[in-house]
Amino acid sequence: MERFDADTISSYAFDGPHNINSQFLIIDMVRMVESVYETLMNGLDQEEVGRFLHTINRLSSDYREDRELLKKMADWCECRKKLIKMVQQNADELDRNTFIVMLGRVVGSSLQLFDSFNIGINKVFPLPFSDYLFNKSPILGIITETFFHFAPHLGFISLVCTVGEKLMVDMIIRKVSTMIREDIKQFEPIKKWFKETVTLNASIDRLFPHEIDKDIVSGIEEFLTGLGNDQKIFAAIFFSNIRINQKLFKDGRFLGKAFRFCRCDAAREWYKRVPVEAYLADQDNTFTDFRNELRELEALSPDSGATVEINRFCGKSILPSPVLTILNGFFMYYCYRRIQNGAVHIYSDCLRGLAKNSEPLLNFMMNIRERQTRINGL
Numbered sequence: 001m002e003r004f005d006a007d008t009i010s011s012y013a014f015d016g017p018h019n020i021n022s023q024f025l026i027i028d029m030v031r032m033v034e035s036v037y038e039t040l041m042n043g044l045d046q047e048e049v050g051r052f053l054h055t056i057n058r059l060s061s062d063y064r065e066d067r068e069l070l071k072k073m074a075d076w077c078e079c080r081k082k083l084i085k086m087v088q089q090n091a092d093e094l095d096r097n098t099f100i101v102m103l104g105r106v107v108g109s110s111l112q113l114f115d116s117f118n119i120g121i122n123k124v125f126p127l128p129f130s131d132y133l134f135n136k137s138p139i140l141g142i143i144t145e146t147f148f149h150f151a152p153h154l155g156f157i158s159l160v161c162t163v164g165e166k167l168m169v170d171m172i173i174r175k176v177s178t179m180i181r182e183d184i185k186q187f188e189p190i191k192k193w194f195k196e197t198v199t200l201n202a203s204i205d206r207l208f209p210h211e212i213d214k215d216i217v218s219g220i221e222e223f224l225t226g227l228g229n230d231q232k233i234f235a236a237i238f239f240s241n242i243r244i245n246q247k248l249f250k251d252g253r254f255l256g257k258a259f260r261f262c263r264c265d266a267a268r269e270w271y272k273r274v275p276v277e278a279y280l281a282d283q284d285n286t287f288t289d290f291r292n293e294l295r296e297l298e299a300l301s302p303d304s305g306a307t308v309e310i311n312r313f314c315g316k317s318i319l320p321s322p323v324l325t326i327l328n329g330f331f332m333y334y335c336y337r338r339i340q341n342g343a344v345h346i347y348s349d350c351l352r353g354l355a356k357n358s359e360p361l362l363n364f365m366m367n368i369r370e371r372q373t374r375i376n377g378l
Contacts, residue, residue, distance in 0.1 A: 016239040017219035026235045033259040040256035059266035073369040076186045080362045087355040090172045094345035104161030197273040213240040233262035
């Protein structure tokens, strides 16, 4: 230890795992502490040592490895992938069907306008308009007569399209809601594991003078790949503490505890969970987002165009013909403008937002699962 002068210690304290010699330092430190461990611990207050050993033994007992965890994570990740894919497909389907519905509404409103036009002409002229055209051109007259005959009946195309759209939207929302509930259900045991992790991290931080720096752990994972798990745990504790207090570099009491801790089961379980708390610190509402999305989906009201169409149909028997004609004209123009602007369904953006917001947690969980698998394999 005497070979480390103040400048060297400051360099390690400042650079941490980024120091080019940090991997060799940790290997040497672990070997050195191991060789004098019994001497170090015998020189400490035995009551303090007893409390320390009791604490890490209790943590090792309370936070055992969940052998089913990787499977639970894998199952949930597959569920989340299916949810994202289904939501994206449903958003595209809504937009495609909206174009068809808008086109049907334009056709239906146009036919009703022609029907109103035919009725108005018949009130003005003694002969039906089709008969007048028949006298000019028999073929044109037959076509016009056929068109005006079916116009009142085909005008309901708009209503049929609207009802079909409403049923389709309800079905999509039910499917998405069911999938979200399944997602939440499968995530519950993982959520419990997350909460336990926060408690475990707090317990570990109390064992040493200073908290473990999660950025240092990330640096260890990136730069000190040649170390074993026990050595990485020692490095995380060592660099986190000497960064704040460089005197701990040569503190036998601190080094002995760090060495003993890195050999226990609780330390290995803790190290596998380290990234979790860092993520939760930035995502306070991670586990409530989907419940909020579910409530929003289930509270969605009908499309404004569908509401207008249904009200227009219901008022057909009580509204004067000129008013209905004006409504048909405005409604046809409204649908035409929707088609011109892309005919995007008002719910599709909500679904795409749901899919986009679903991806960060999925990516995080896939990284956690990969890290757990890698550490378990070492």
